[in-house]
Amino acid sequence: MRVFGLSISAFTALTLASSAWGLRGLPKENESLYKPDENGNWACLGHPDIVISFDKINDDYCDCPDGSDEPGTSACAAVAPPGGGFFCENPGHFPGVLPYNRVDDGACDYDICCDGSDEKEGVCINKCQEIHDEYIKVLKSQQDALERGLQARQKLVAQAATARDEQQKEIVKKEKELKEKQTFLESRQEILDRLVETQEQDVSSGKVSKSKSPEAIEKVAIKLEDLKRSYGEFASRLQAAESDRSQLDRIFEQLKDTYNPNFNDPAVKDSIRSWEEVKSNSQLSSDASSVNLDTESLAALIQELHEYRDESSAVLERQQSIAKGGTFFKILSLFVPSSSQQLLASYLYELKVWLARQGLAAYPPMDHPGSGHQAGEYSESIEIRDARKVVENIQNEINDIQSAIETSLSDLSADYGQNDVLRALRNVCVENPVGEYDYEVCFFGQASQKGKGSNTNLGTYSSLKRESDHFVMTFENGARCWNGPIRRAQVNVYCGSVSEISTVSEPEKCEYFFKMTSPAACDPNLKVDVEITHSDL
Ligand code: MAN
Numbered sequence: 001m002r003v004f005g006l007s008i009s010a011f012t013a014l015t016l017a018s019s020a021w022g023l024r025g026l027p028k029e030n031e032s033l034y035k036p037d038e039n040g041n042w043a044c045l046g047h048p049d050i051v052i053s054f055d056k057i058n059d060d061y062c063d064c065p066d067g068s069d070e071p072g073t074s075a076c077a078a079v080a081p082p083g084g085g086f087f088c089e090n091p092g093h094f095p096g097v098l099p100y101n102r103v104d105d106g107a108c109d110y111d112i113c114c115d116g117s118d119e120k121e122g123v124c125i126n127k128c129q130e131i132h133d134e135y136i137k138v139l140k141s142q143q144d145a146l147e148r149g150l151q152a153r154q155k156l157v158a159q160a161a162t163a164r165d166e167q168q169k170e171i172v173k174k175e176k177e178l179k180e181k182q183t184f185l186e187s188r189q190e191i192l193d194r195l196v197e198t199q200e201q202d203v204s205s206g207k208v209s210k211s212k213s214p215e216a217i218e219k220v221a222i223k224l225e226d227l228k229r230s231y232g233e234f235a236s237r238l239q240a241a242e243s244d245r246s247q248l249d250r251i252f253e254q255l256k257d258t259y260n261p262n263f264n265d266p267a268v269k270d271s272i273r274s275w276e277e278v279k280s281n282s283q284l285s286s287d288a289s290s291v292n293l294d295t296e297s298l299a300a301l302i303q304e305l306h307e308y309r310d311e312s313s314a315v316l317e318r319q320q321s322i323a324k325g326g327t328f329f330k331i332l333s334l335f336v337p338s339s340s341q342q343l344l345a346s347y348l349y350e351l352k353v354w355l356a357r358q359g360l361a362a363y364p365p366m367d368h369p370g371s372g373h374q375a376g377e378y379s380e381s382i383e384i385r386d387a388r389k390v391v392e393n394i395q396n397e398i399n400d401i402q403s404a405i406e407t408s409l410s411d412l413s414a415d416y417g418q419n420d421v422l423r424a425l426r427n428v429c430v431e432n433p434v435g436e437y438d439y440e441v442c443f444f445g446q447a448s449q450k451g452k453g454s455n456t457n458l459g460t461y462s463s464l465k466r467e468s469d470h471f472v473m474t475f476e477n478g479a480r481c482w483n484g485p486i487r488r489a490q491v492n493v494y495c496g497s498v499s500e501i502s503t504v505s506e507p508e509k510c511e512y513f514f515k516m517t518s519p520a521a522c523d524p525n526l527k528v529d530v531e532i533t534h535s536d537l
Pocket of ligand 1: 449456481482506509510
């Protein structure tokens with residue numbers, strides 16, 4: 001803090017201002033420059049060729065072009081060199097240098113000349129003792145504030161150390177977790193690889209896995225219920241087709257019995273011959289009735305599945321026989337429209353694949369109607385899918401842990417200031433009412449303006465810079481101003497024993513300037529260990 005920095009140099013200077021000295025406005029160290037020669041004359045300091053009588057010094061008339069003959073009046077104010085001025089000795093306080101034009105102007109310039117020497121004798125009383133006492137009081141209170149701030153800072157430093165410790169422990173924990181997960185991943189990957197290999201072998205050999213459970217059988221039963229319903233629908237359509245066909249049969253029988261062959265009508269003759277041919281090749285009636293039988297078989301099977309769900313091997317055989325389903329499909333394909341055939345085929349195929357996944361049947365061949373698969377492909381079993389999901393989940397967890405470790409490591413090596421003190425402020429928010437709003441600053445987080453029913457984002461933490469007696473945090477990319485720029489904020493943090501927002505201004509529309517205090521900004525290097533007593537003066 002500059003004020004403390006000043007105080008250090010001030011104390012050094014304090015010892016220099018000790019006693020009064022004869023020539024007005026001249027510091028004692030320049031005494032040797034103002035000696036008359038043997039004739040009582042003196043040469044201007046910057047113009048040795050101009051010689052004046054020594055008693056013309058401080059006679060309120062400017063004789064020397066450099067003004068050196070008037071160190072204690074305002075006569076040479078216009079020509080005084082830059083930086084020069086009337087020297088006030090200020091015994092008991094700090095010497096000061098007053099611009100010449102303020103000398104003998106009737107005003108007591110106590111801010112620089114507490115001894116009143118800038119005015120004629122008797123105009124200004126000497127106030128150096130009083131002013132110095134006040135100065136010491138302010139200095140002490142500032143030192144006390146710094147002391148309190150530094151004590152509070154110590155707490156923050158301790159919190160920062162704990163936070164760092166916790167972060168390190170967390171990293172160790174995460175690294176251990178990572179290793180365990182990686183081992184777990186390897187074992188699960190092996191299981192997956194084995195399952196995939198087994199299924200590939202099973203698919204190529206047609207071998208059926210024996211894994212099954214009552215729940216799996218229950219699912220089969222539900223699926224079969226659906227299939228039964230579907231079979232029923234197709235059976236009804238088949239019966240309808242069969243009845244249409246019977247009617248046609250009757251019509252053709254009638255035509256055959258009643259037509260007159262003597263008319264020699266080739267169209268009628270051809271039709272009757274074709275019909276006889278179709279009829280002799282067709283097995284429709286018997287096959288159609290077997291559709292009904294299949295539907296009943298399914299119903300019975302479902303019943304059995306419910307009753308014997310634990311006896312899965314028996315169920316397996318039945319499912320395998322159902323899953324074959326070849327004859328039934330072929331018969332149906334004679335009568336149902338091609339669009340419905342496709343539907344039925346894919347339905348059957350799905351059922352077969354599902355049974356296979358449950359380990360209850362062999363995988364259907366690639367050329368099975370409705371498969372939609374290319375040769376060489378096959379569906380993964382649920383076991384494989386589950387195993388793959390487990391592997392994927394573990395891999396995702398590993399990725400998350402790795403990125404958390406990376407983030408923590410980079411945060412650990414980040415610059416959080418002297419003694420790592422600012423680490424304690426991560427996630428710390430300070431909120432105070434200032435003017436018509438409540439303002440909030442979350443260190444390394446977000447700055448906000450609250451009130452009037454809204455919470456406006458003034459920006460997200462962007463950068464940190466240390467200045468001599470404070471640090472500067474910037475917050476960028478806040479909410480866009482209506483008809484204006486994106487809000488941003490600069491927060492200057494000064495030393496103080498408590499964290500609080502002191503002032504907020506908006507120098508440009510939607511650009512905010514905060515001043516706040518925090519123990520984190522107290523600099524231990526600026527601590528002044530000087531005991532001030534009047535005996536020092
Ligand atoms: C709100 C506040 C003000 C800002 C105006 C701009 O009233 O966020 O700080 O100047 O919007 O429209």
